[in-house]
Amino acid sequence: MSADPVLRARIRHSLPGFALDIDLDLGREIGVLFGPSGSGKTVTLRLLAGLIRPDEGAVTLNGLILSRGASGSGIYVPPQKRRIGFVFQHQALFPHMTVLENIVYGARGQDKTIALAEARRLLHEFRLEGLEARRPNRISGGQRQRAALARALIAKPELLLLDEPFSALDYQTRLHMRDCLVKAMKSLGIPVLLVTHDHEEAVALAAKLFIVEGGTLRLSAATPELILGLDKQKNGGK
Amino acid sequence: MLATLAVTLGGLAAAFVLARARFRGKNLVEAAILLPMVLPPTVTGYYLVMLLGRFGVIGRHVYSWTGWNIMFTWQAAVVAAAVVSFPIMVTTAQSAIEAVDPEMIDSSTMLGYSRTETALRVILPLAWRGIFSGIALAFTRALGEFGATLMLAGNIPGRTDTMPLAIYSAATSGDWEKAHMLVITLTLLSVCMLAAARGFSRRLL
Numbered sequence: 464m465s466a467d468p469v470l471r472a473r474i475r476h477s478l479p480g481f482a483l484d485i486d487l488d489l490g491r492e493i494g495v496l497f498g499p500s501g502s503g504k505t506v507t508l509r510l511l512a513g514l515i516r517p518d519e520g521a522v523t524l525n526g527l528i529l530s531r532g533a534s535g536s537g538i539y540v541p542p543q544k545r546r547i548g549f550v551f552q553h554q555a556l557f558p559h560m561t562v563l564e565n566i567v568y569g570a571r572g573q574d575k576t577i578a579l580a581e582a583r584r585l586l587h588e589f590r591l592e593g594l595e596a597r598r599p600n601r602i603s604g605g606q607r608q609r610a611a612l613a614r615a616l617i618a619k620p621e622l623l624l625l626d627e628p629f630s631a632l633d634y635q636t637r638l639h640m641r642d643c644l645v646k647a648m649k650s651l652g653i654p655v656l657l658v659t660h661d662h663e664e665a666v667a668l669a670a671k672l673f674i675v676e677g678g679t680l681r682l683s684a685a686t687p688e689l690i691l692g693l694d695k696q697k698n699g700g701k
Numbered sequence: 702m703l704a705t706l707a708v709t710l711g712g713l714a715a716a717f718v719l720a721r722a723r724f725r726g727k728n729l730v731e732a733a734i735l736l737p738m739v740l741p742p743t744v745t746g747y748y749l750v751m752l753l754g755r756f757g758v759i760g761r762h763v764y765s766w767t768g769w770n771i772m773f774t775w776q777a778a779v780v781a782a783a784v785v786s787f788p789i790m791v792t793t794a795q796s797a798i799e800a801v802d803p804e805m806i807d808s809s810t811m812l813g814y815s816r817t818e819t820a821l822r823v824i825l826p827l828a829w830r831g832i833f834s835g836i837a838l839a840f841t842r843a844l845g846e847f848g849a850t851l852m853l854a855g856n857i858p859g860r861t862d863t864m865p866l867a868i869y870s871a872a873t874s875g876d877w878e879k880a881h882m883l884v885i886t887l888t889l890l891s892v893c894m895l896a897a898a899r900g901f902s903r904r905l906l
């Protein structure tokens with residue numbers, strides 16, 4: 464399934480302090496971005512999402528050009544038109560809406576009854592039944608993260624980006640969330656790119672592993688040895 | 702009331718632009734908006750006369766087209782109150798909008814919502830306490846407006862005598878009973894509005 468890349472990104476982008484050089488191909492599979500904090504993982508996701516415009520290079524999704532050329536000229540599809548799901552580190556559920564309203568908010572432009580039925584299906588799939596009418600601050604962190612995932616999925620994205628989505632969760636919840644994610648990825652058949660600094664998570668989930676080091680993102684074989692090696696190197700350097 | 706309505710709409714728009722946009726000369730624009738807050742009201746009033754008066758930059762043209770001038774009308778009192786209370790509305794609303802978590806805004810964007818839709822469905826509902834607090838403060842400031850009103854609208858009983866002006870007239874002409882009544886009313890009203898504004902902004906935190 465991973466033979467034809469759905470997402471292709473060749474980007475160069477400078478930030479105060481460091482420059483990013485991204486070369487990334489991803490099929491209908493889970494890719495993991497792994498690297499120490501401050502290495503540019505989140506910026507990479509934001510560049511792919513279009514929340515930051517790359518200095519140069521190109522991003523294509525399903526053969527469609529999302530951005531190409533330098534800023535100021537070339538092609539640039541704004542983030543709201545990209546059909547990319549983004550789950551943020553802190554969930555970013557809207558506090559003034561209930562869980563159900565949050566999920567339905569993701570179904571922009573869809574028929575109301577269909578959206579509501581789909582939301583109920585997702586609530587069931589992510590074990591959120593009974594919490595529909597709760598506000599985000601009245602549910603647990605794991606439930607919030609599942610609701611955020613449901614909200615991103617109801618929009619039927621063509622690519623899912625997750626920025627350390629499980630970092631604040633306890634171990635059991637994390638295992639369950641991984642399950643949810645793999646299931647969702649399989650049923651939707653879309654590429655998923657996940658940022659983590661947890662090597663166990665990286666090994667467990669990654670079909671493709673990308674390592675960000677010194678501003679350069681490169682593809683690596685997802686072997687536990689490699690990741691542990693990188694971890695040791697990182698700790699040894701300090 | 703009219704002044705508050707105008708300030709609410711204009712101030713909200715300005716607050717959004719200042720909170721969300723980045724452009725050259727933003728500091729200068731912010732400073733210009735804040736100016737009426739620090740200038741003596743007579744100076745603000747003087748500028749308004751220069752701008753809107755019978756021979757003013759704008760007033761001149763209005764007069765030659767319509768034969769009407771804003772000076773010494775109740776509309777002038779509205780303009781003066783609006784200009785003076787505008788900065789309070791803008792700064793309060795701006796900080797409320799800036800306090801909205803950027804991840805909330807990005808989430809809405811990534812779900813396909815345009816800037817305007819996000820502003821209406823996410824930013825406004827999350828910032829409304831701060832915005833209401835701004836409206837209440839602006840209204841209180843407008844109520845208390847004295848100097849700029851006197852410059853632009855004069856003090857014509859029954860037409861341009863706002864409460865502070867009426868108090869001044871009553872006190873200088875020795876009508877202490879009327880002055881007492883007005884002073885107490887204005888004080889109570891202001892206390893209520895300030896308490897409301899505090900209440901809104903406290904629940905914001």
